Amino acid sequence: MINENKPEGGKKNKALPVIIAIIAVLVLALIVVLAMNSNSSKTTDNKTPQTNNNQTQTENPSDNPMDLEDDGPDMVGEVEGELIEENMTPEQEALAEAEEVIDGGNKVSRDNKVLTREGKVTRNDVEPMSPDAPQQTGPISDPNSLPEEVIKITMTASGVEPASFNVSAGAPVSLSVTSGDKYTHIFKFNDETLSAVAVGVGPNETRAITFQAPDAAGEYSIYCDVPGHTARGETAVMVVQ
Ligand SMILES: [Cu+2]
Known part of the structure; x- marks a missing residue:
């Protein structure tokens, strides 16, 4: 009996480490499971915004x-x-x-006002090329392409052609200025109310300008502002009717 008990006790002694090992494995397994759960709960946390997105996306179809x-x-x-x-x-x-009469010239509004680049009505009594002034265009490569309504003026050492032209009071006027010779010419009005209207051209160059004719009828004299040119007869007259 004792011998039998001994082996039994021995069995018990042998079983104890096995039980401990099983418990240890179970604890490890539990730890692993818990760890996986915590990870999976994190991933579900990550997923929750996505499901929220899905919800908002499903809200859109509800729109x-x-x-x-x-x-x-x-x-x-x-x-x-x-x-x-x-x-x-x-x-x-x-x-x-508004519409442009000449490429690069000031635009004309539906109610026939010459506008600045900002859409304000231009002023004729300011410095040439200042923001409110009608602006001369760049050089025009093909003056023959200018619209018929454009008044074509040629300035040379011999004078201004035509020496007189008519415009309607208060109406938009488009005119081109051509240097017909090897000289620079500057088309200007000899009138403070039209100080802003000026066109300067280099030798054989053509530029243009669109501006508002004065409301007051009368004759407005024109001259070339290059020193000596007026004296040799470079003058003209704009008649406002
Ligand atoms: Cu001149």
Whole structure:
């Protein structure tokens, strides 16, 4: 019996490490499972925003009833268009509707006002090429391409051609100035109310300008502002009718 017990006790003694090992394995397994759970809970945390996104995405289709009313998107576009127009200043609106008589010249509004680059009505009594002044264009490579309505003026040492031309009071005027010789010429009015209207051209060059004719009828004298040129007869007259 004792011998039997001994082996039994020996069995118990042998079983104990095995039990401990099993417990250890179980604890390890538990730790691993817990760790995996915590990881998986983190990943589900990461997933929750995605599911939120999915929810918001599914919320968008819930807007579909709005979309189904076909006017929805168009209405938005129209509203935006109206907002843009509402935000435009009167100057910007006038400029948007204005038309250019000469390439690079000032635009003319629907109510026949010569506009600045900012859409304001130009002033004729300021410094030439200042922001409010009508601006001379760059050199025009093909003067023959200018519209018929443009008054074509040629300046040479012999004088100004034509020496007289007519314009309508208060109306937009487009005129080109050509140097018909090897000299530089500067077209200017001998009148403070038209000080802004000036065109300078190099030898055989053509430039142009669009400006508002004076409201007051009368004769406005023109001269070449290059020293000595007026004395040799470079003058003309603009008749406002
Ligand atoms: Cu001259």
